[in-house]
Amino acid sequence: MILVWPLVGLALLASLWAITHLQLNVERAVAQKHALASAASLSRAYAQSLVRTLEQMDQMTMELKYDWEHSKATLSLEESRRNGLYTAPQFAMVAILDRKGRPVTATVPFERLPSGSAEYVLKHWRSNASALRIGVGRSPAAAAPLINFTRRLEDRNGEFDGVVVVAVDPAYLSQFYDSFNFGQHGLTAMLSDDGEVFSARVGAAVLPVSRTPFIDTAFVEGESGVALSAGRSTFADRENRFVAWQALKAYPFTAVIGLAASEVLRPYEETRAIYMVIAGAVSGLLLLFTIIASVLSVRLAWRQHQSEGVRSAYRMATEGTSDGFYIVAAIRNHCGTIEDFELVDCNEPGAHFFGLRREQLLGLRLQARAQEPYFAELIGIYREAMETGCSDVEIELPESNPFNLRWIRRRLVRSGDRLAVTLQDISRSKSHEADLLRVANEDGLTGLPNRHWLGRFLPEALRQAGAANSMLALLFIDLDGFKAVNDTRGHAEGDAVLCAAALRLKSVLRPGDHVVRLGGDEFVVILDPVDSDARVARVAERVAAAVEEPFLLDGERHKMGASIGISVYPRDGADPATLLKNADIAMYAVKVAGKGHHRFYQPELFEVIRQRRDIEQNLVAALEEDQFTVYYQPRVDALTGEMCSMEALVRWIHPQQGMVPPLEFIPVAESSGLIAQLGARVIDMVCQQLAQWKSLGLELLPVSINVSAHQFGRGDVDRVLAVALARYGIEGRWIEVEITESAMMGDQNDALGQLAAIRSQGVRLLVDDFGTGYSSLSQLQKFAMDGLKIDRAFTLELGKSKQGEVFIRAILSMAHALGMSVVAEGVETVQQLEILRALQCNEVQGYLISRPVPAEQMLELMRKRFLIDLPEPVLASYCAIANIAK
Structure with missing residues (x-):
């Protein structure tokens, strides 16, 4: 017997550490998976933020070009700055340069550009394109490199007449960074397609354009992706990071974010420390158990000692965390069937979740509160965990739950006739994920679903329509006369028209139908289901009538209309891209035919429009x-x-x-x-x-x-x-x-x-x-x-x-x-x-x-x-x- 107990103790010790390491590996894999998902979500949000910023700069240079060319070269940026324009801190310089790169008017006085900064003038001179160019240069009033947004100017003969220059501090492109999401060593960067860093921030420090945080950007492959990159081969500060990248639509750049592994995996490391303490404590108890069993050979006394030691070590290891830990014992009847569970131990945070003290919670039996929905369901979950051995789930709790929580992560591990229960409050991270998802799928102006939402929703809607053998219709809507309002009344009034149009469109649809803003003055209505073209036509007529009602702007009534192109699933296409394209073709045919009405897609329209294009x-x-x-x-x-x-x-x-x-x-x-x-x-x-x-x-x-x-x-x-x-x-x-x-x-x-x-x-x-x-x-x-x-x-x-x-x-x-x-x-x-x-x-x-x-x-x-x-x-x-x- 003296040799049996040491052998049993060693076997149990080996099993304990094997299980501990196995569980830690599972924990680490889950933590890394969450980190990669969070990085991917942040990269998409960052890409959208950059697209909005670049679109604003694109629009700003286009408006400067328009103002300059239609002011007959009399526009004064100095006066504009005195009147409060271009005074935001991100605008280092706004200038109009002539054909030779000399300043005509600028918000910052200077006589000539710094050496090497006139390259974009030559580029615009050599190219007839008036599209926005983005490059790196220096402001005459600043030593640090800046991001230059430039656009070609043309005289009335279409000849090169100079350049619009808007120089922006690179920090303006790093405002998306916040310490809550990125930590103290997180990274954001905007890379061009050739790998040049246009904006980068590591923690609180915004790096100058001349300094790159990367040793190698080979990890950026494809339009988007995520990876765990080794710091010594990827980053200048040698920090390991979970990186994600997302290509910007309509612009040749890629948004890159990096979350420091040391910060993202900190909860795992804390959990690992707890596991190691518990495993160490249990190992000590096993050794103690072996010694006592070998010396005294009193099994009952050994069990009592083991139980008390485990609970003591458990409390010591868990009191320093914010997670709730519980020990639940199964209560069996004379047939050996589990009929109830008793809470035999918990830590203070666990008791706090119930709004009680630890002493009040100990001894609670679940059947005593079985009339409450949460506890009635919990008894079945505990029984299942006793059979399977473990459980790890994320749960959204109903409002009637006994905890002061919305989302919890619940882990159950069986040990003999007992369950070790861990409750972790994940409400904050889930709320943040929901906010990110909403921002990614919602149009910032009208509150309608956006193009990204449509790309996710429409394939599933078509799949369900196909399974139900039903029809689905897309109405592609373009507002007639919106450009005139935007040009004559300003973008603020134009935005008001778009918001009012969105409300009108929603008001004439069924609750189950959807309105999506694609961008500009283009909307898409999804009618699902529909039973005939006649019903779709009636909806299109209601939409047209709603838009034709004059819009009231500053006491003036502005008449507008709607050109509506219609495609129907499955007749006009079996996939989202085809349906959208065909609805767009039908809308274009309406525009060509005089605007202000609707038209269903017809195959011959495509050939006519194709020939015209x-x-x-x-x-x-x-x-x-x-x-x-x-x-x-x-x-x-x-x-x-x-x-x-x-x-x-x-x-x-x-x-x-x-x-x-x-x-x-x-x-x-x-x-x-x-x-x-x-x-x-x-x-x-x-x-x-x-x-x-x-x-x-x-x-x-x-x-x-x-x-x-x-x-x-x-x-x-x-x-x-x-x-x-x-x-x-x-x-x-x-x-x-x-x-x-x-x-x-x-x-x-x-x-x-x-x-x-x-x-x-x-x-x-x-x-x-x-x-x-x-x-x-x-x-x-x-x-x-x-x-x-x-x-x-x-x-x-x-x-x-x-x-x-x-x-x-x-x-x-x-x-x-x-x-x-x-x-x-x-x-x-x-x-x-x-x-x-x-x-x-x-x-x-x-x-x-x-x-x-x-x-x-x-x-x-x-x-x-x-x-x-x-x-x-x-x-x-x-x-x-x-x-x-x-």
Whole structure:
């Protein structure tokens, strides 16, 4: 017996330490898992914080660009700072630089940039892109490196005109850091795609841009991830950290956070110390048990001594923690079945959870409080733990629970007929996780779910709809007229409109439906379930009616509308990306068709919009690669057939498709705004061609150039003409500008001012496509145009109906009474020409005379001079009549 008890003691001791180390390994794995999850959550929140900050700087530089370019270079940043703008501590400098990088106006006075800081000026000069650039530089007033947000400035000709610079202290990008979440040795950093550190903070210290906290950033792989990095190979301060990274959407940066392992694992280390104390105490007790058993061989006395020693060591080890510890003994009936549990020991924090003292809690039997929901459930949990041996769960407690807690972590470990129970208060960490989850999934302005929420919610909603064999509809909503409110009333009023629109959208939906703000003025409504297109259409009509109700801003009513595109699952797509894309396509079709209504997705819409977008993208490339040329169609004197002028017509020669019909690309250029750039290109090419003909010694003829309503509305046609005429040394009398009636129907004062500026250069003005617009006799007199062109639709009626001749006779009488010359377009037959001659039309243009031809063929027509074949006597007679008329 003397040898048996030592062997038994050694076996128990080995088992104790094996179980202790096994449990500690489990504890460490759980702690590391929580640390990695917390790091990943913080990295996503930090990435969103950086995106919002960069979007604010993007918007700020865009507003500075807009203010500078539309203030005609009179904006004063010094005055703006005196008026309270750009005074926030993060703005080290806000400046406008000219083409050579010299300051024009700035919030901090300086004469020139520091050496090496003008590189971004060269970058903007070399690139035509006006997108935001982010780089590192120095402020003239600060020695430390700063983060520079820059944007290209352009003059009215689209040429490089300088740079907007907003220099920000790197600490501004580290404000997300707080000691509660990151501890004293946590790390935040913003890395560019090439690994450059733009902002970094370790603990309370914000590192200068020139100093990196990393030895190696190879751990950053992919758009996001988490890892435990060794300090000696990764970080300059040799601190081991749990790191997580998240790529920023729309910006070439990655948000990196690091949680110091020594701080994150501190609770585990405290638990480990407790376990080691307990294990050490129990080991001592085992040795004591072995000695007593060997010496006295009194098993009953040994058990009593062991029980008392365990409880004493247990209390000593656990009183210094905030966790609640309990020893619960199973009470069995005569059949050996557990019928109750008795609390035989606990520490003071454990008693405090119940709002009692330790002495009051000892001896409590659970059946005595079985009428309470929590204790009735707890008896079953303890019985299950007695069978399985252990349990470790996180529990959200109901409001009626006996503890002063919301969330607890409960661990149960069986020891013989007893359970060791640990309760840990995790309410604070759970509350913080909930706050982070809410911030990640909620739009900060309207309180609606955001795009991130939609990406998580929609796949599961589609899966459930598929399982239930039901329909789900997406409404893609874009607010019509919102940009005008934002531009004219300011972003604060725009935000108020968005909040009001969000409330209106929610008010017309069922409780189970959802409204999501994607960004800007775009919203998505999820209708789940729906049973028919008719029901979806009724919801779309309610949404449109809610948005069309005027918004009240500072006592003024602002009318808006909604363009709504609809896609339906599963008909229009089986996955979120396809449904959103198709709803967006349907919305775009509504925009193209005139806005203010709804439309369901149709497959043919995609092809139409794809072709339109392809043309738009190809137009951009064509402008960059000079794929456009100019054809010329002559205008001749109606009586003599002598060429007296010509019209310039733009043609697109695509490298693969060849000649692209104007009717295919001109409307797209108009709707996309590219028509202004194309129009300026045509003016330049015409002036260049006139200079070339002049160099050949030819007698020049006026060339008429079409100016679109969009181009005329920009108000810079006179400046574009002046630049081109001066560049090629051409007199204004060799240029005519054709403007449609609708182009002049805006602000008449602006129109009159621009027409006067064009006419002051010697350029003649013609009304194009007369008869199809809204001009009146008084307007023609007010605009004082030099001539008008009758639309070919009326010319084609000549010889077919009497009304066509009567209409043209009236136009000719009116124009001649105002001293205006008249050109008839679309003359294709001799009969039409003879009628126009009889009506005394001044000039004719059309296929009867010549189709539009390249400049080389126009050279031959200019040398030919007379383009209508007439018998010599008739030609002489017409010439004589023409001379008399002159």
